[in-house]
Amino acid sequence: MTEHTTHPVVVVGSGHAGVAVAAGLRTRGWAGRVVLVDAQHDVPYERPPLSKDLLASGAGDRAAPLRKEDWYEAKGIERVTGQAVDSIDRDARAVILSDGSRLPYHRLVLATGSRARELPVPGADLDGVLALRTHQDGLAIKQSLVPGARVVVIGAGFIGMEVAAAAVKNGCAVTVLEFQDRVMKRVTSPPVSAFFERLHRSQGLRLEFGAAVTELQGDGRVERVLTSDGRTFEADVVVAGIGVLPNQELAEAAGLACQDGILVNEQCRTTDPCIYAAGDVTRFTSPFSGASQRLESIQNATAQAEAVVDDVLDHEVKPSEVPWFWTVQHGVRLQTAGVMHPDDEVVVRGDPERGKFSVVYLREGRLAAVDTIGGLADFRPAKKLISTGLLLDPARVADPGVKLEDAVIGTGPRPGAYETAAALV
Incomplete structure (x- = not known):
């Protein structure tokens, strides 16, 4: 044996x-x-x-x-x-x-x-302060989203904005506090952030940027949220979405x-x-x-x-797939392939005002990531181009009438990348 x-x-x-x-x-x-x-x-x-x-x-x-x-x-x-x-x-x-x-x-x-990362401020242990990671967490939040409830969401990432959208739909008065200057800043670019900010505001969401939370107050249960600039936000429920x-x-x-x-x-x-x-x-x-x-x-x-x-099983490990992610907020789907970097060249394909567009991220002339909003036409070809590392013409990429694969202008090794993933161990 x-x-x-x-x-x-x-x-x-x-x-x-x-x-x-x-x-x-x-x-x-x-x-x-x-x-x-x-x-x-x-x-x-x-x-x-x-x-x-x-x-x-x-x-x-x-x-x-x-x-x-x-x-x-x-x-x-x-x-x-x-x-x-x-x-x-x-x-x-x-x-x-x-x-x-x-x-x-x-x-x-x-x-x-x-x-879920815990809020590192006084009052974070009050009743009514919630986070979302498990099914029980989700049920606790759901039971709190009653019509008229004052809901403060801390953090404007994927989870925070999805919870905020659900709370608005359930008839709550919702405020999102984000210490950075736009929504989903860690994962996307200004054009995408601006689109989703407009979308959420149009549904009645209150968004406050540069709002660093310093304290939660209440008598046993949360009643208000204080920020570093001296503002106070009344709350029946607080949901922390500040990462994991x-x-x-x-x-x-x-x-x-x-x-x-x-x-x-x-x-x-x-x-x-x-x-x-x-x-x-x-x-x-x-x-x-x-x-x-x-x-x-x-x-x-x-x-x-x-x-x-x-x-x-001693089989050959297959090549890595380009990573991809998605979120749905107020019925609009954002799907991302690749991982953007703040220094990438940002190219918008289509008209954000019409609610259906893509944002392409070029790094040294190669496609590093893509965001598709309200449609997936560019998603599959973009994934393929990310994996191949071909050089693209930014002007043709910006023309939504040109297929992404028709914007290729050259080949060559991807600078700074590895033929296979370099071992960290």
């Missing part, structure tokens, strides 16, 4: 990455045991609907499962629920669960995800290399060749730009899970 049959592949975490690893191993022929460990008792569920469908007026309260409950048993995937992994014994190749029991592994996959932190503590305690995320190479191996990591918790080198990055997206979680499965 081999270690493959006696010692399982143990996956810690049942989000998109963890479930995708377990499913991929089974569907692609792994005959050994697969054990999925989750501190929660819930059946693993979809995360994107938490800030979209779940918060909609009249929507049901149930979480959308990633797989039906009986699917795990049918596929021979063992689920250990209600148990956290307290530590990793790398020498013995075993994890120690919260009840003190030991679970040996042939290979270990850390898919521990991320958690990677759940890397387990890896750090085990001596694995971490740097705002668990460092992994293109096979998703950590500094221990028997331990992988996948999903929001990882940091890796982009094969397209050579930059170190941590991506919070379903696409990245799924792609990394596939890389883990390939490596465990």
Whole structure:
């Protein structure tokens, strides 16, 4: 009897990455045991609907499962629920669960995800101060979005703006406080930010920029939000959407290399060749730009899970897919491919006033990222051009009557990038 049959592949975490690893191993022929460990008792569920469908007026309260409950048993995937992994014994190749029991592994996959960043101000622990990361978080927010409620959202990123849109639709009086000078600044350019600002204001949302929150006040429950410029905003509910932190503590305690995320190479191996990591918790080198990055997206979680499965099965790891993301706000879909940089050349295709346009980001003459708003015509060709690194003519890119692929003017290696992702470990 081999270690493959006696010692399982143990996956810690049942989000998109963890479930995708377990499913991929089974569907692609792994005959050994697969054990999925989750501190929660819930059946693993979809995360994107938490800030979209779940918060909609009249929507049901149930979480959308990633797989039906009986699917795990049918596929021979063992689920250990209600148990956290307290530590990793790398020498013995075993994890120690919260009840003190030991679970040996042939290979270990850390898919521990991320958690909502807490507000670092006085009063953040008052009742009515909420964040969105889990299904229970989503239900708590949904129950608070009653008509007439004064809702203050802190942070104008994807999550903050999606929650704000849902709150407005539910009849709340909503104010978004953002310490930067525009919405979604970390992930997009001024033309896209301006479009979504107009959209939200047209629906009755109040947006306040340069608003750094300094304190939350209330008698047991939040009643007001104070900002550094001396303003006060009355609130019945506060939702903090100020980003996430990677759940890397387990890896750090085990001596694995971490740097705002668990460092992994293109096979998703950590500094221990028997331990992988996948999903929001990882940091890796982009094969397209050579930059170190941590991506919070379903696409990245799924792609990394596939890389883990390939490596465990001794298959060749496929080339990386261009990362992509999406958000839907007031019925308008923004879909992004690639990762923009503030220094990129910004080229607008189409008319933002008509609600259907694209923004292309050129870096040294090559397509680095694209935003498509209200339509996807440019999305697929843009993804292909990002991956190939071909030189483009900015004037032709700016003409919406010219197909993106017809704007190519040259070839050559992408400056600063790697032929394959450079290993961080």
